[in-house]
Amino acid sequence: MDSPDDLKYMQEAVREARRALDEDEVPVGAVVVAGDRVLGRGYNRMEHLRDATAHAEIIAMGAASENLGDWRLEGATLYVTVEPCMMCLGAAFMSRISRVVYGARDMRSGACGGAVSLGGLKYMDREVIISGGVMEDECRGLLQEFFARLRKAGKQNE
Numbered sequence: 001m002d003s004p005d006d007l008k009y010m011q012e013a014v015r016e017a018r019r020a021l022d023e024d025e026v027p028v029g030a031v032v033v034a035g036d037r038v039l040g041r042g043y044n045r046m047e048h049l050r051d052a053t054a055h056a057e058i059i060a061m062g063a064a065s066e067n068l069g070d071w072r073l074e075g076a077t078l079y080v081t082v083e084p085c086m087m088c089l090g091a092a093f094m095s096r097i098s099r100v101v102y103g104a105r106d107m108r109s110g111a112c113g114g115a116v117s118l119g120g121l122k123y124m125d126r127e128v129i130i131s132g133g134v135m136e137d138e139c140r141g142l143l144q145e146f147f148a149r150l151r152k153a154g155k156q157n158e
Helices: 004-020 056-068 088-092 136-156
Strands: 029-034 039-043 079-084 099-104 130-131
Touching: 004 029, 004 039, 004 056, 004 079, 004 099, 029 056, 039 056, 056 079, 056 088, 079 088, 079 136, 099 136
Parallel strands: 079 099, 099 130
Antiparallel strands: 029 039, 029 079
């Protein structure tokens, strides 16, 4: 059962994912939360910024660090609409995020059990708690909408 806080903050991440969808980016959104405060927000910006690292999670963690004035995000939770990739899970780990909560599983590049499972790794006696499947249907639906648009656009251009 998803906690009320998990639902509340995943809804915030979904809002960010919708921003990505509106900009023709893969619709992934993320928020970093500590206590009851959103510290950072982000959505995929890879195409717009022409930057392979411009994933929603990286942008949200960067915004949270800037907001706090510290790269250490101990005690914070990262909410993301799609299972994080290796890069993003690694960044969450290195920034000392305490918990990652995601929506839809990513069987192609997810690092929390989708493509690979890196969630149980420990570094300096630290471990990130990972929870998945929060608002999974809605998060997956955004991805399906995006890729349906791409397929439709491709057929129109033939």
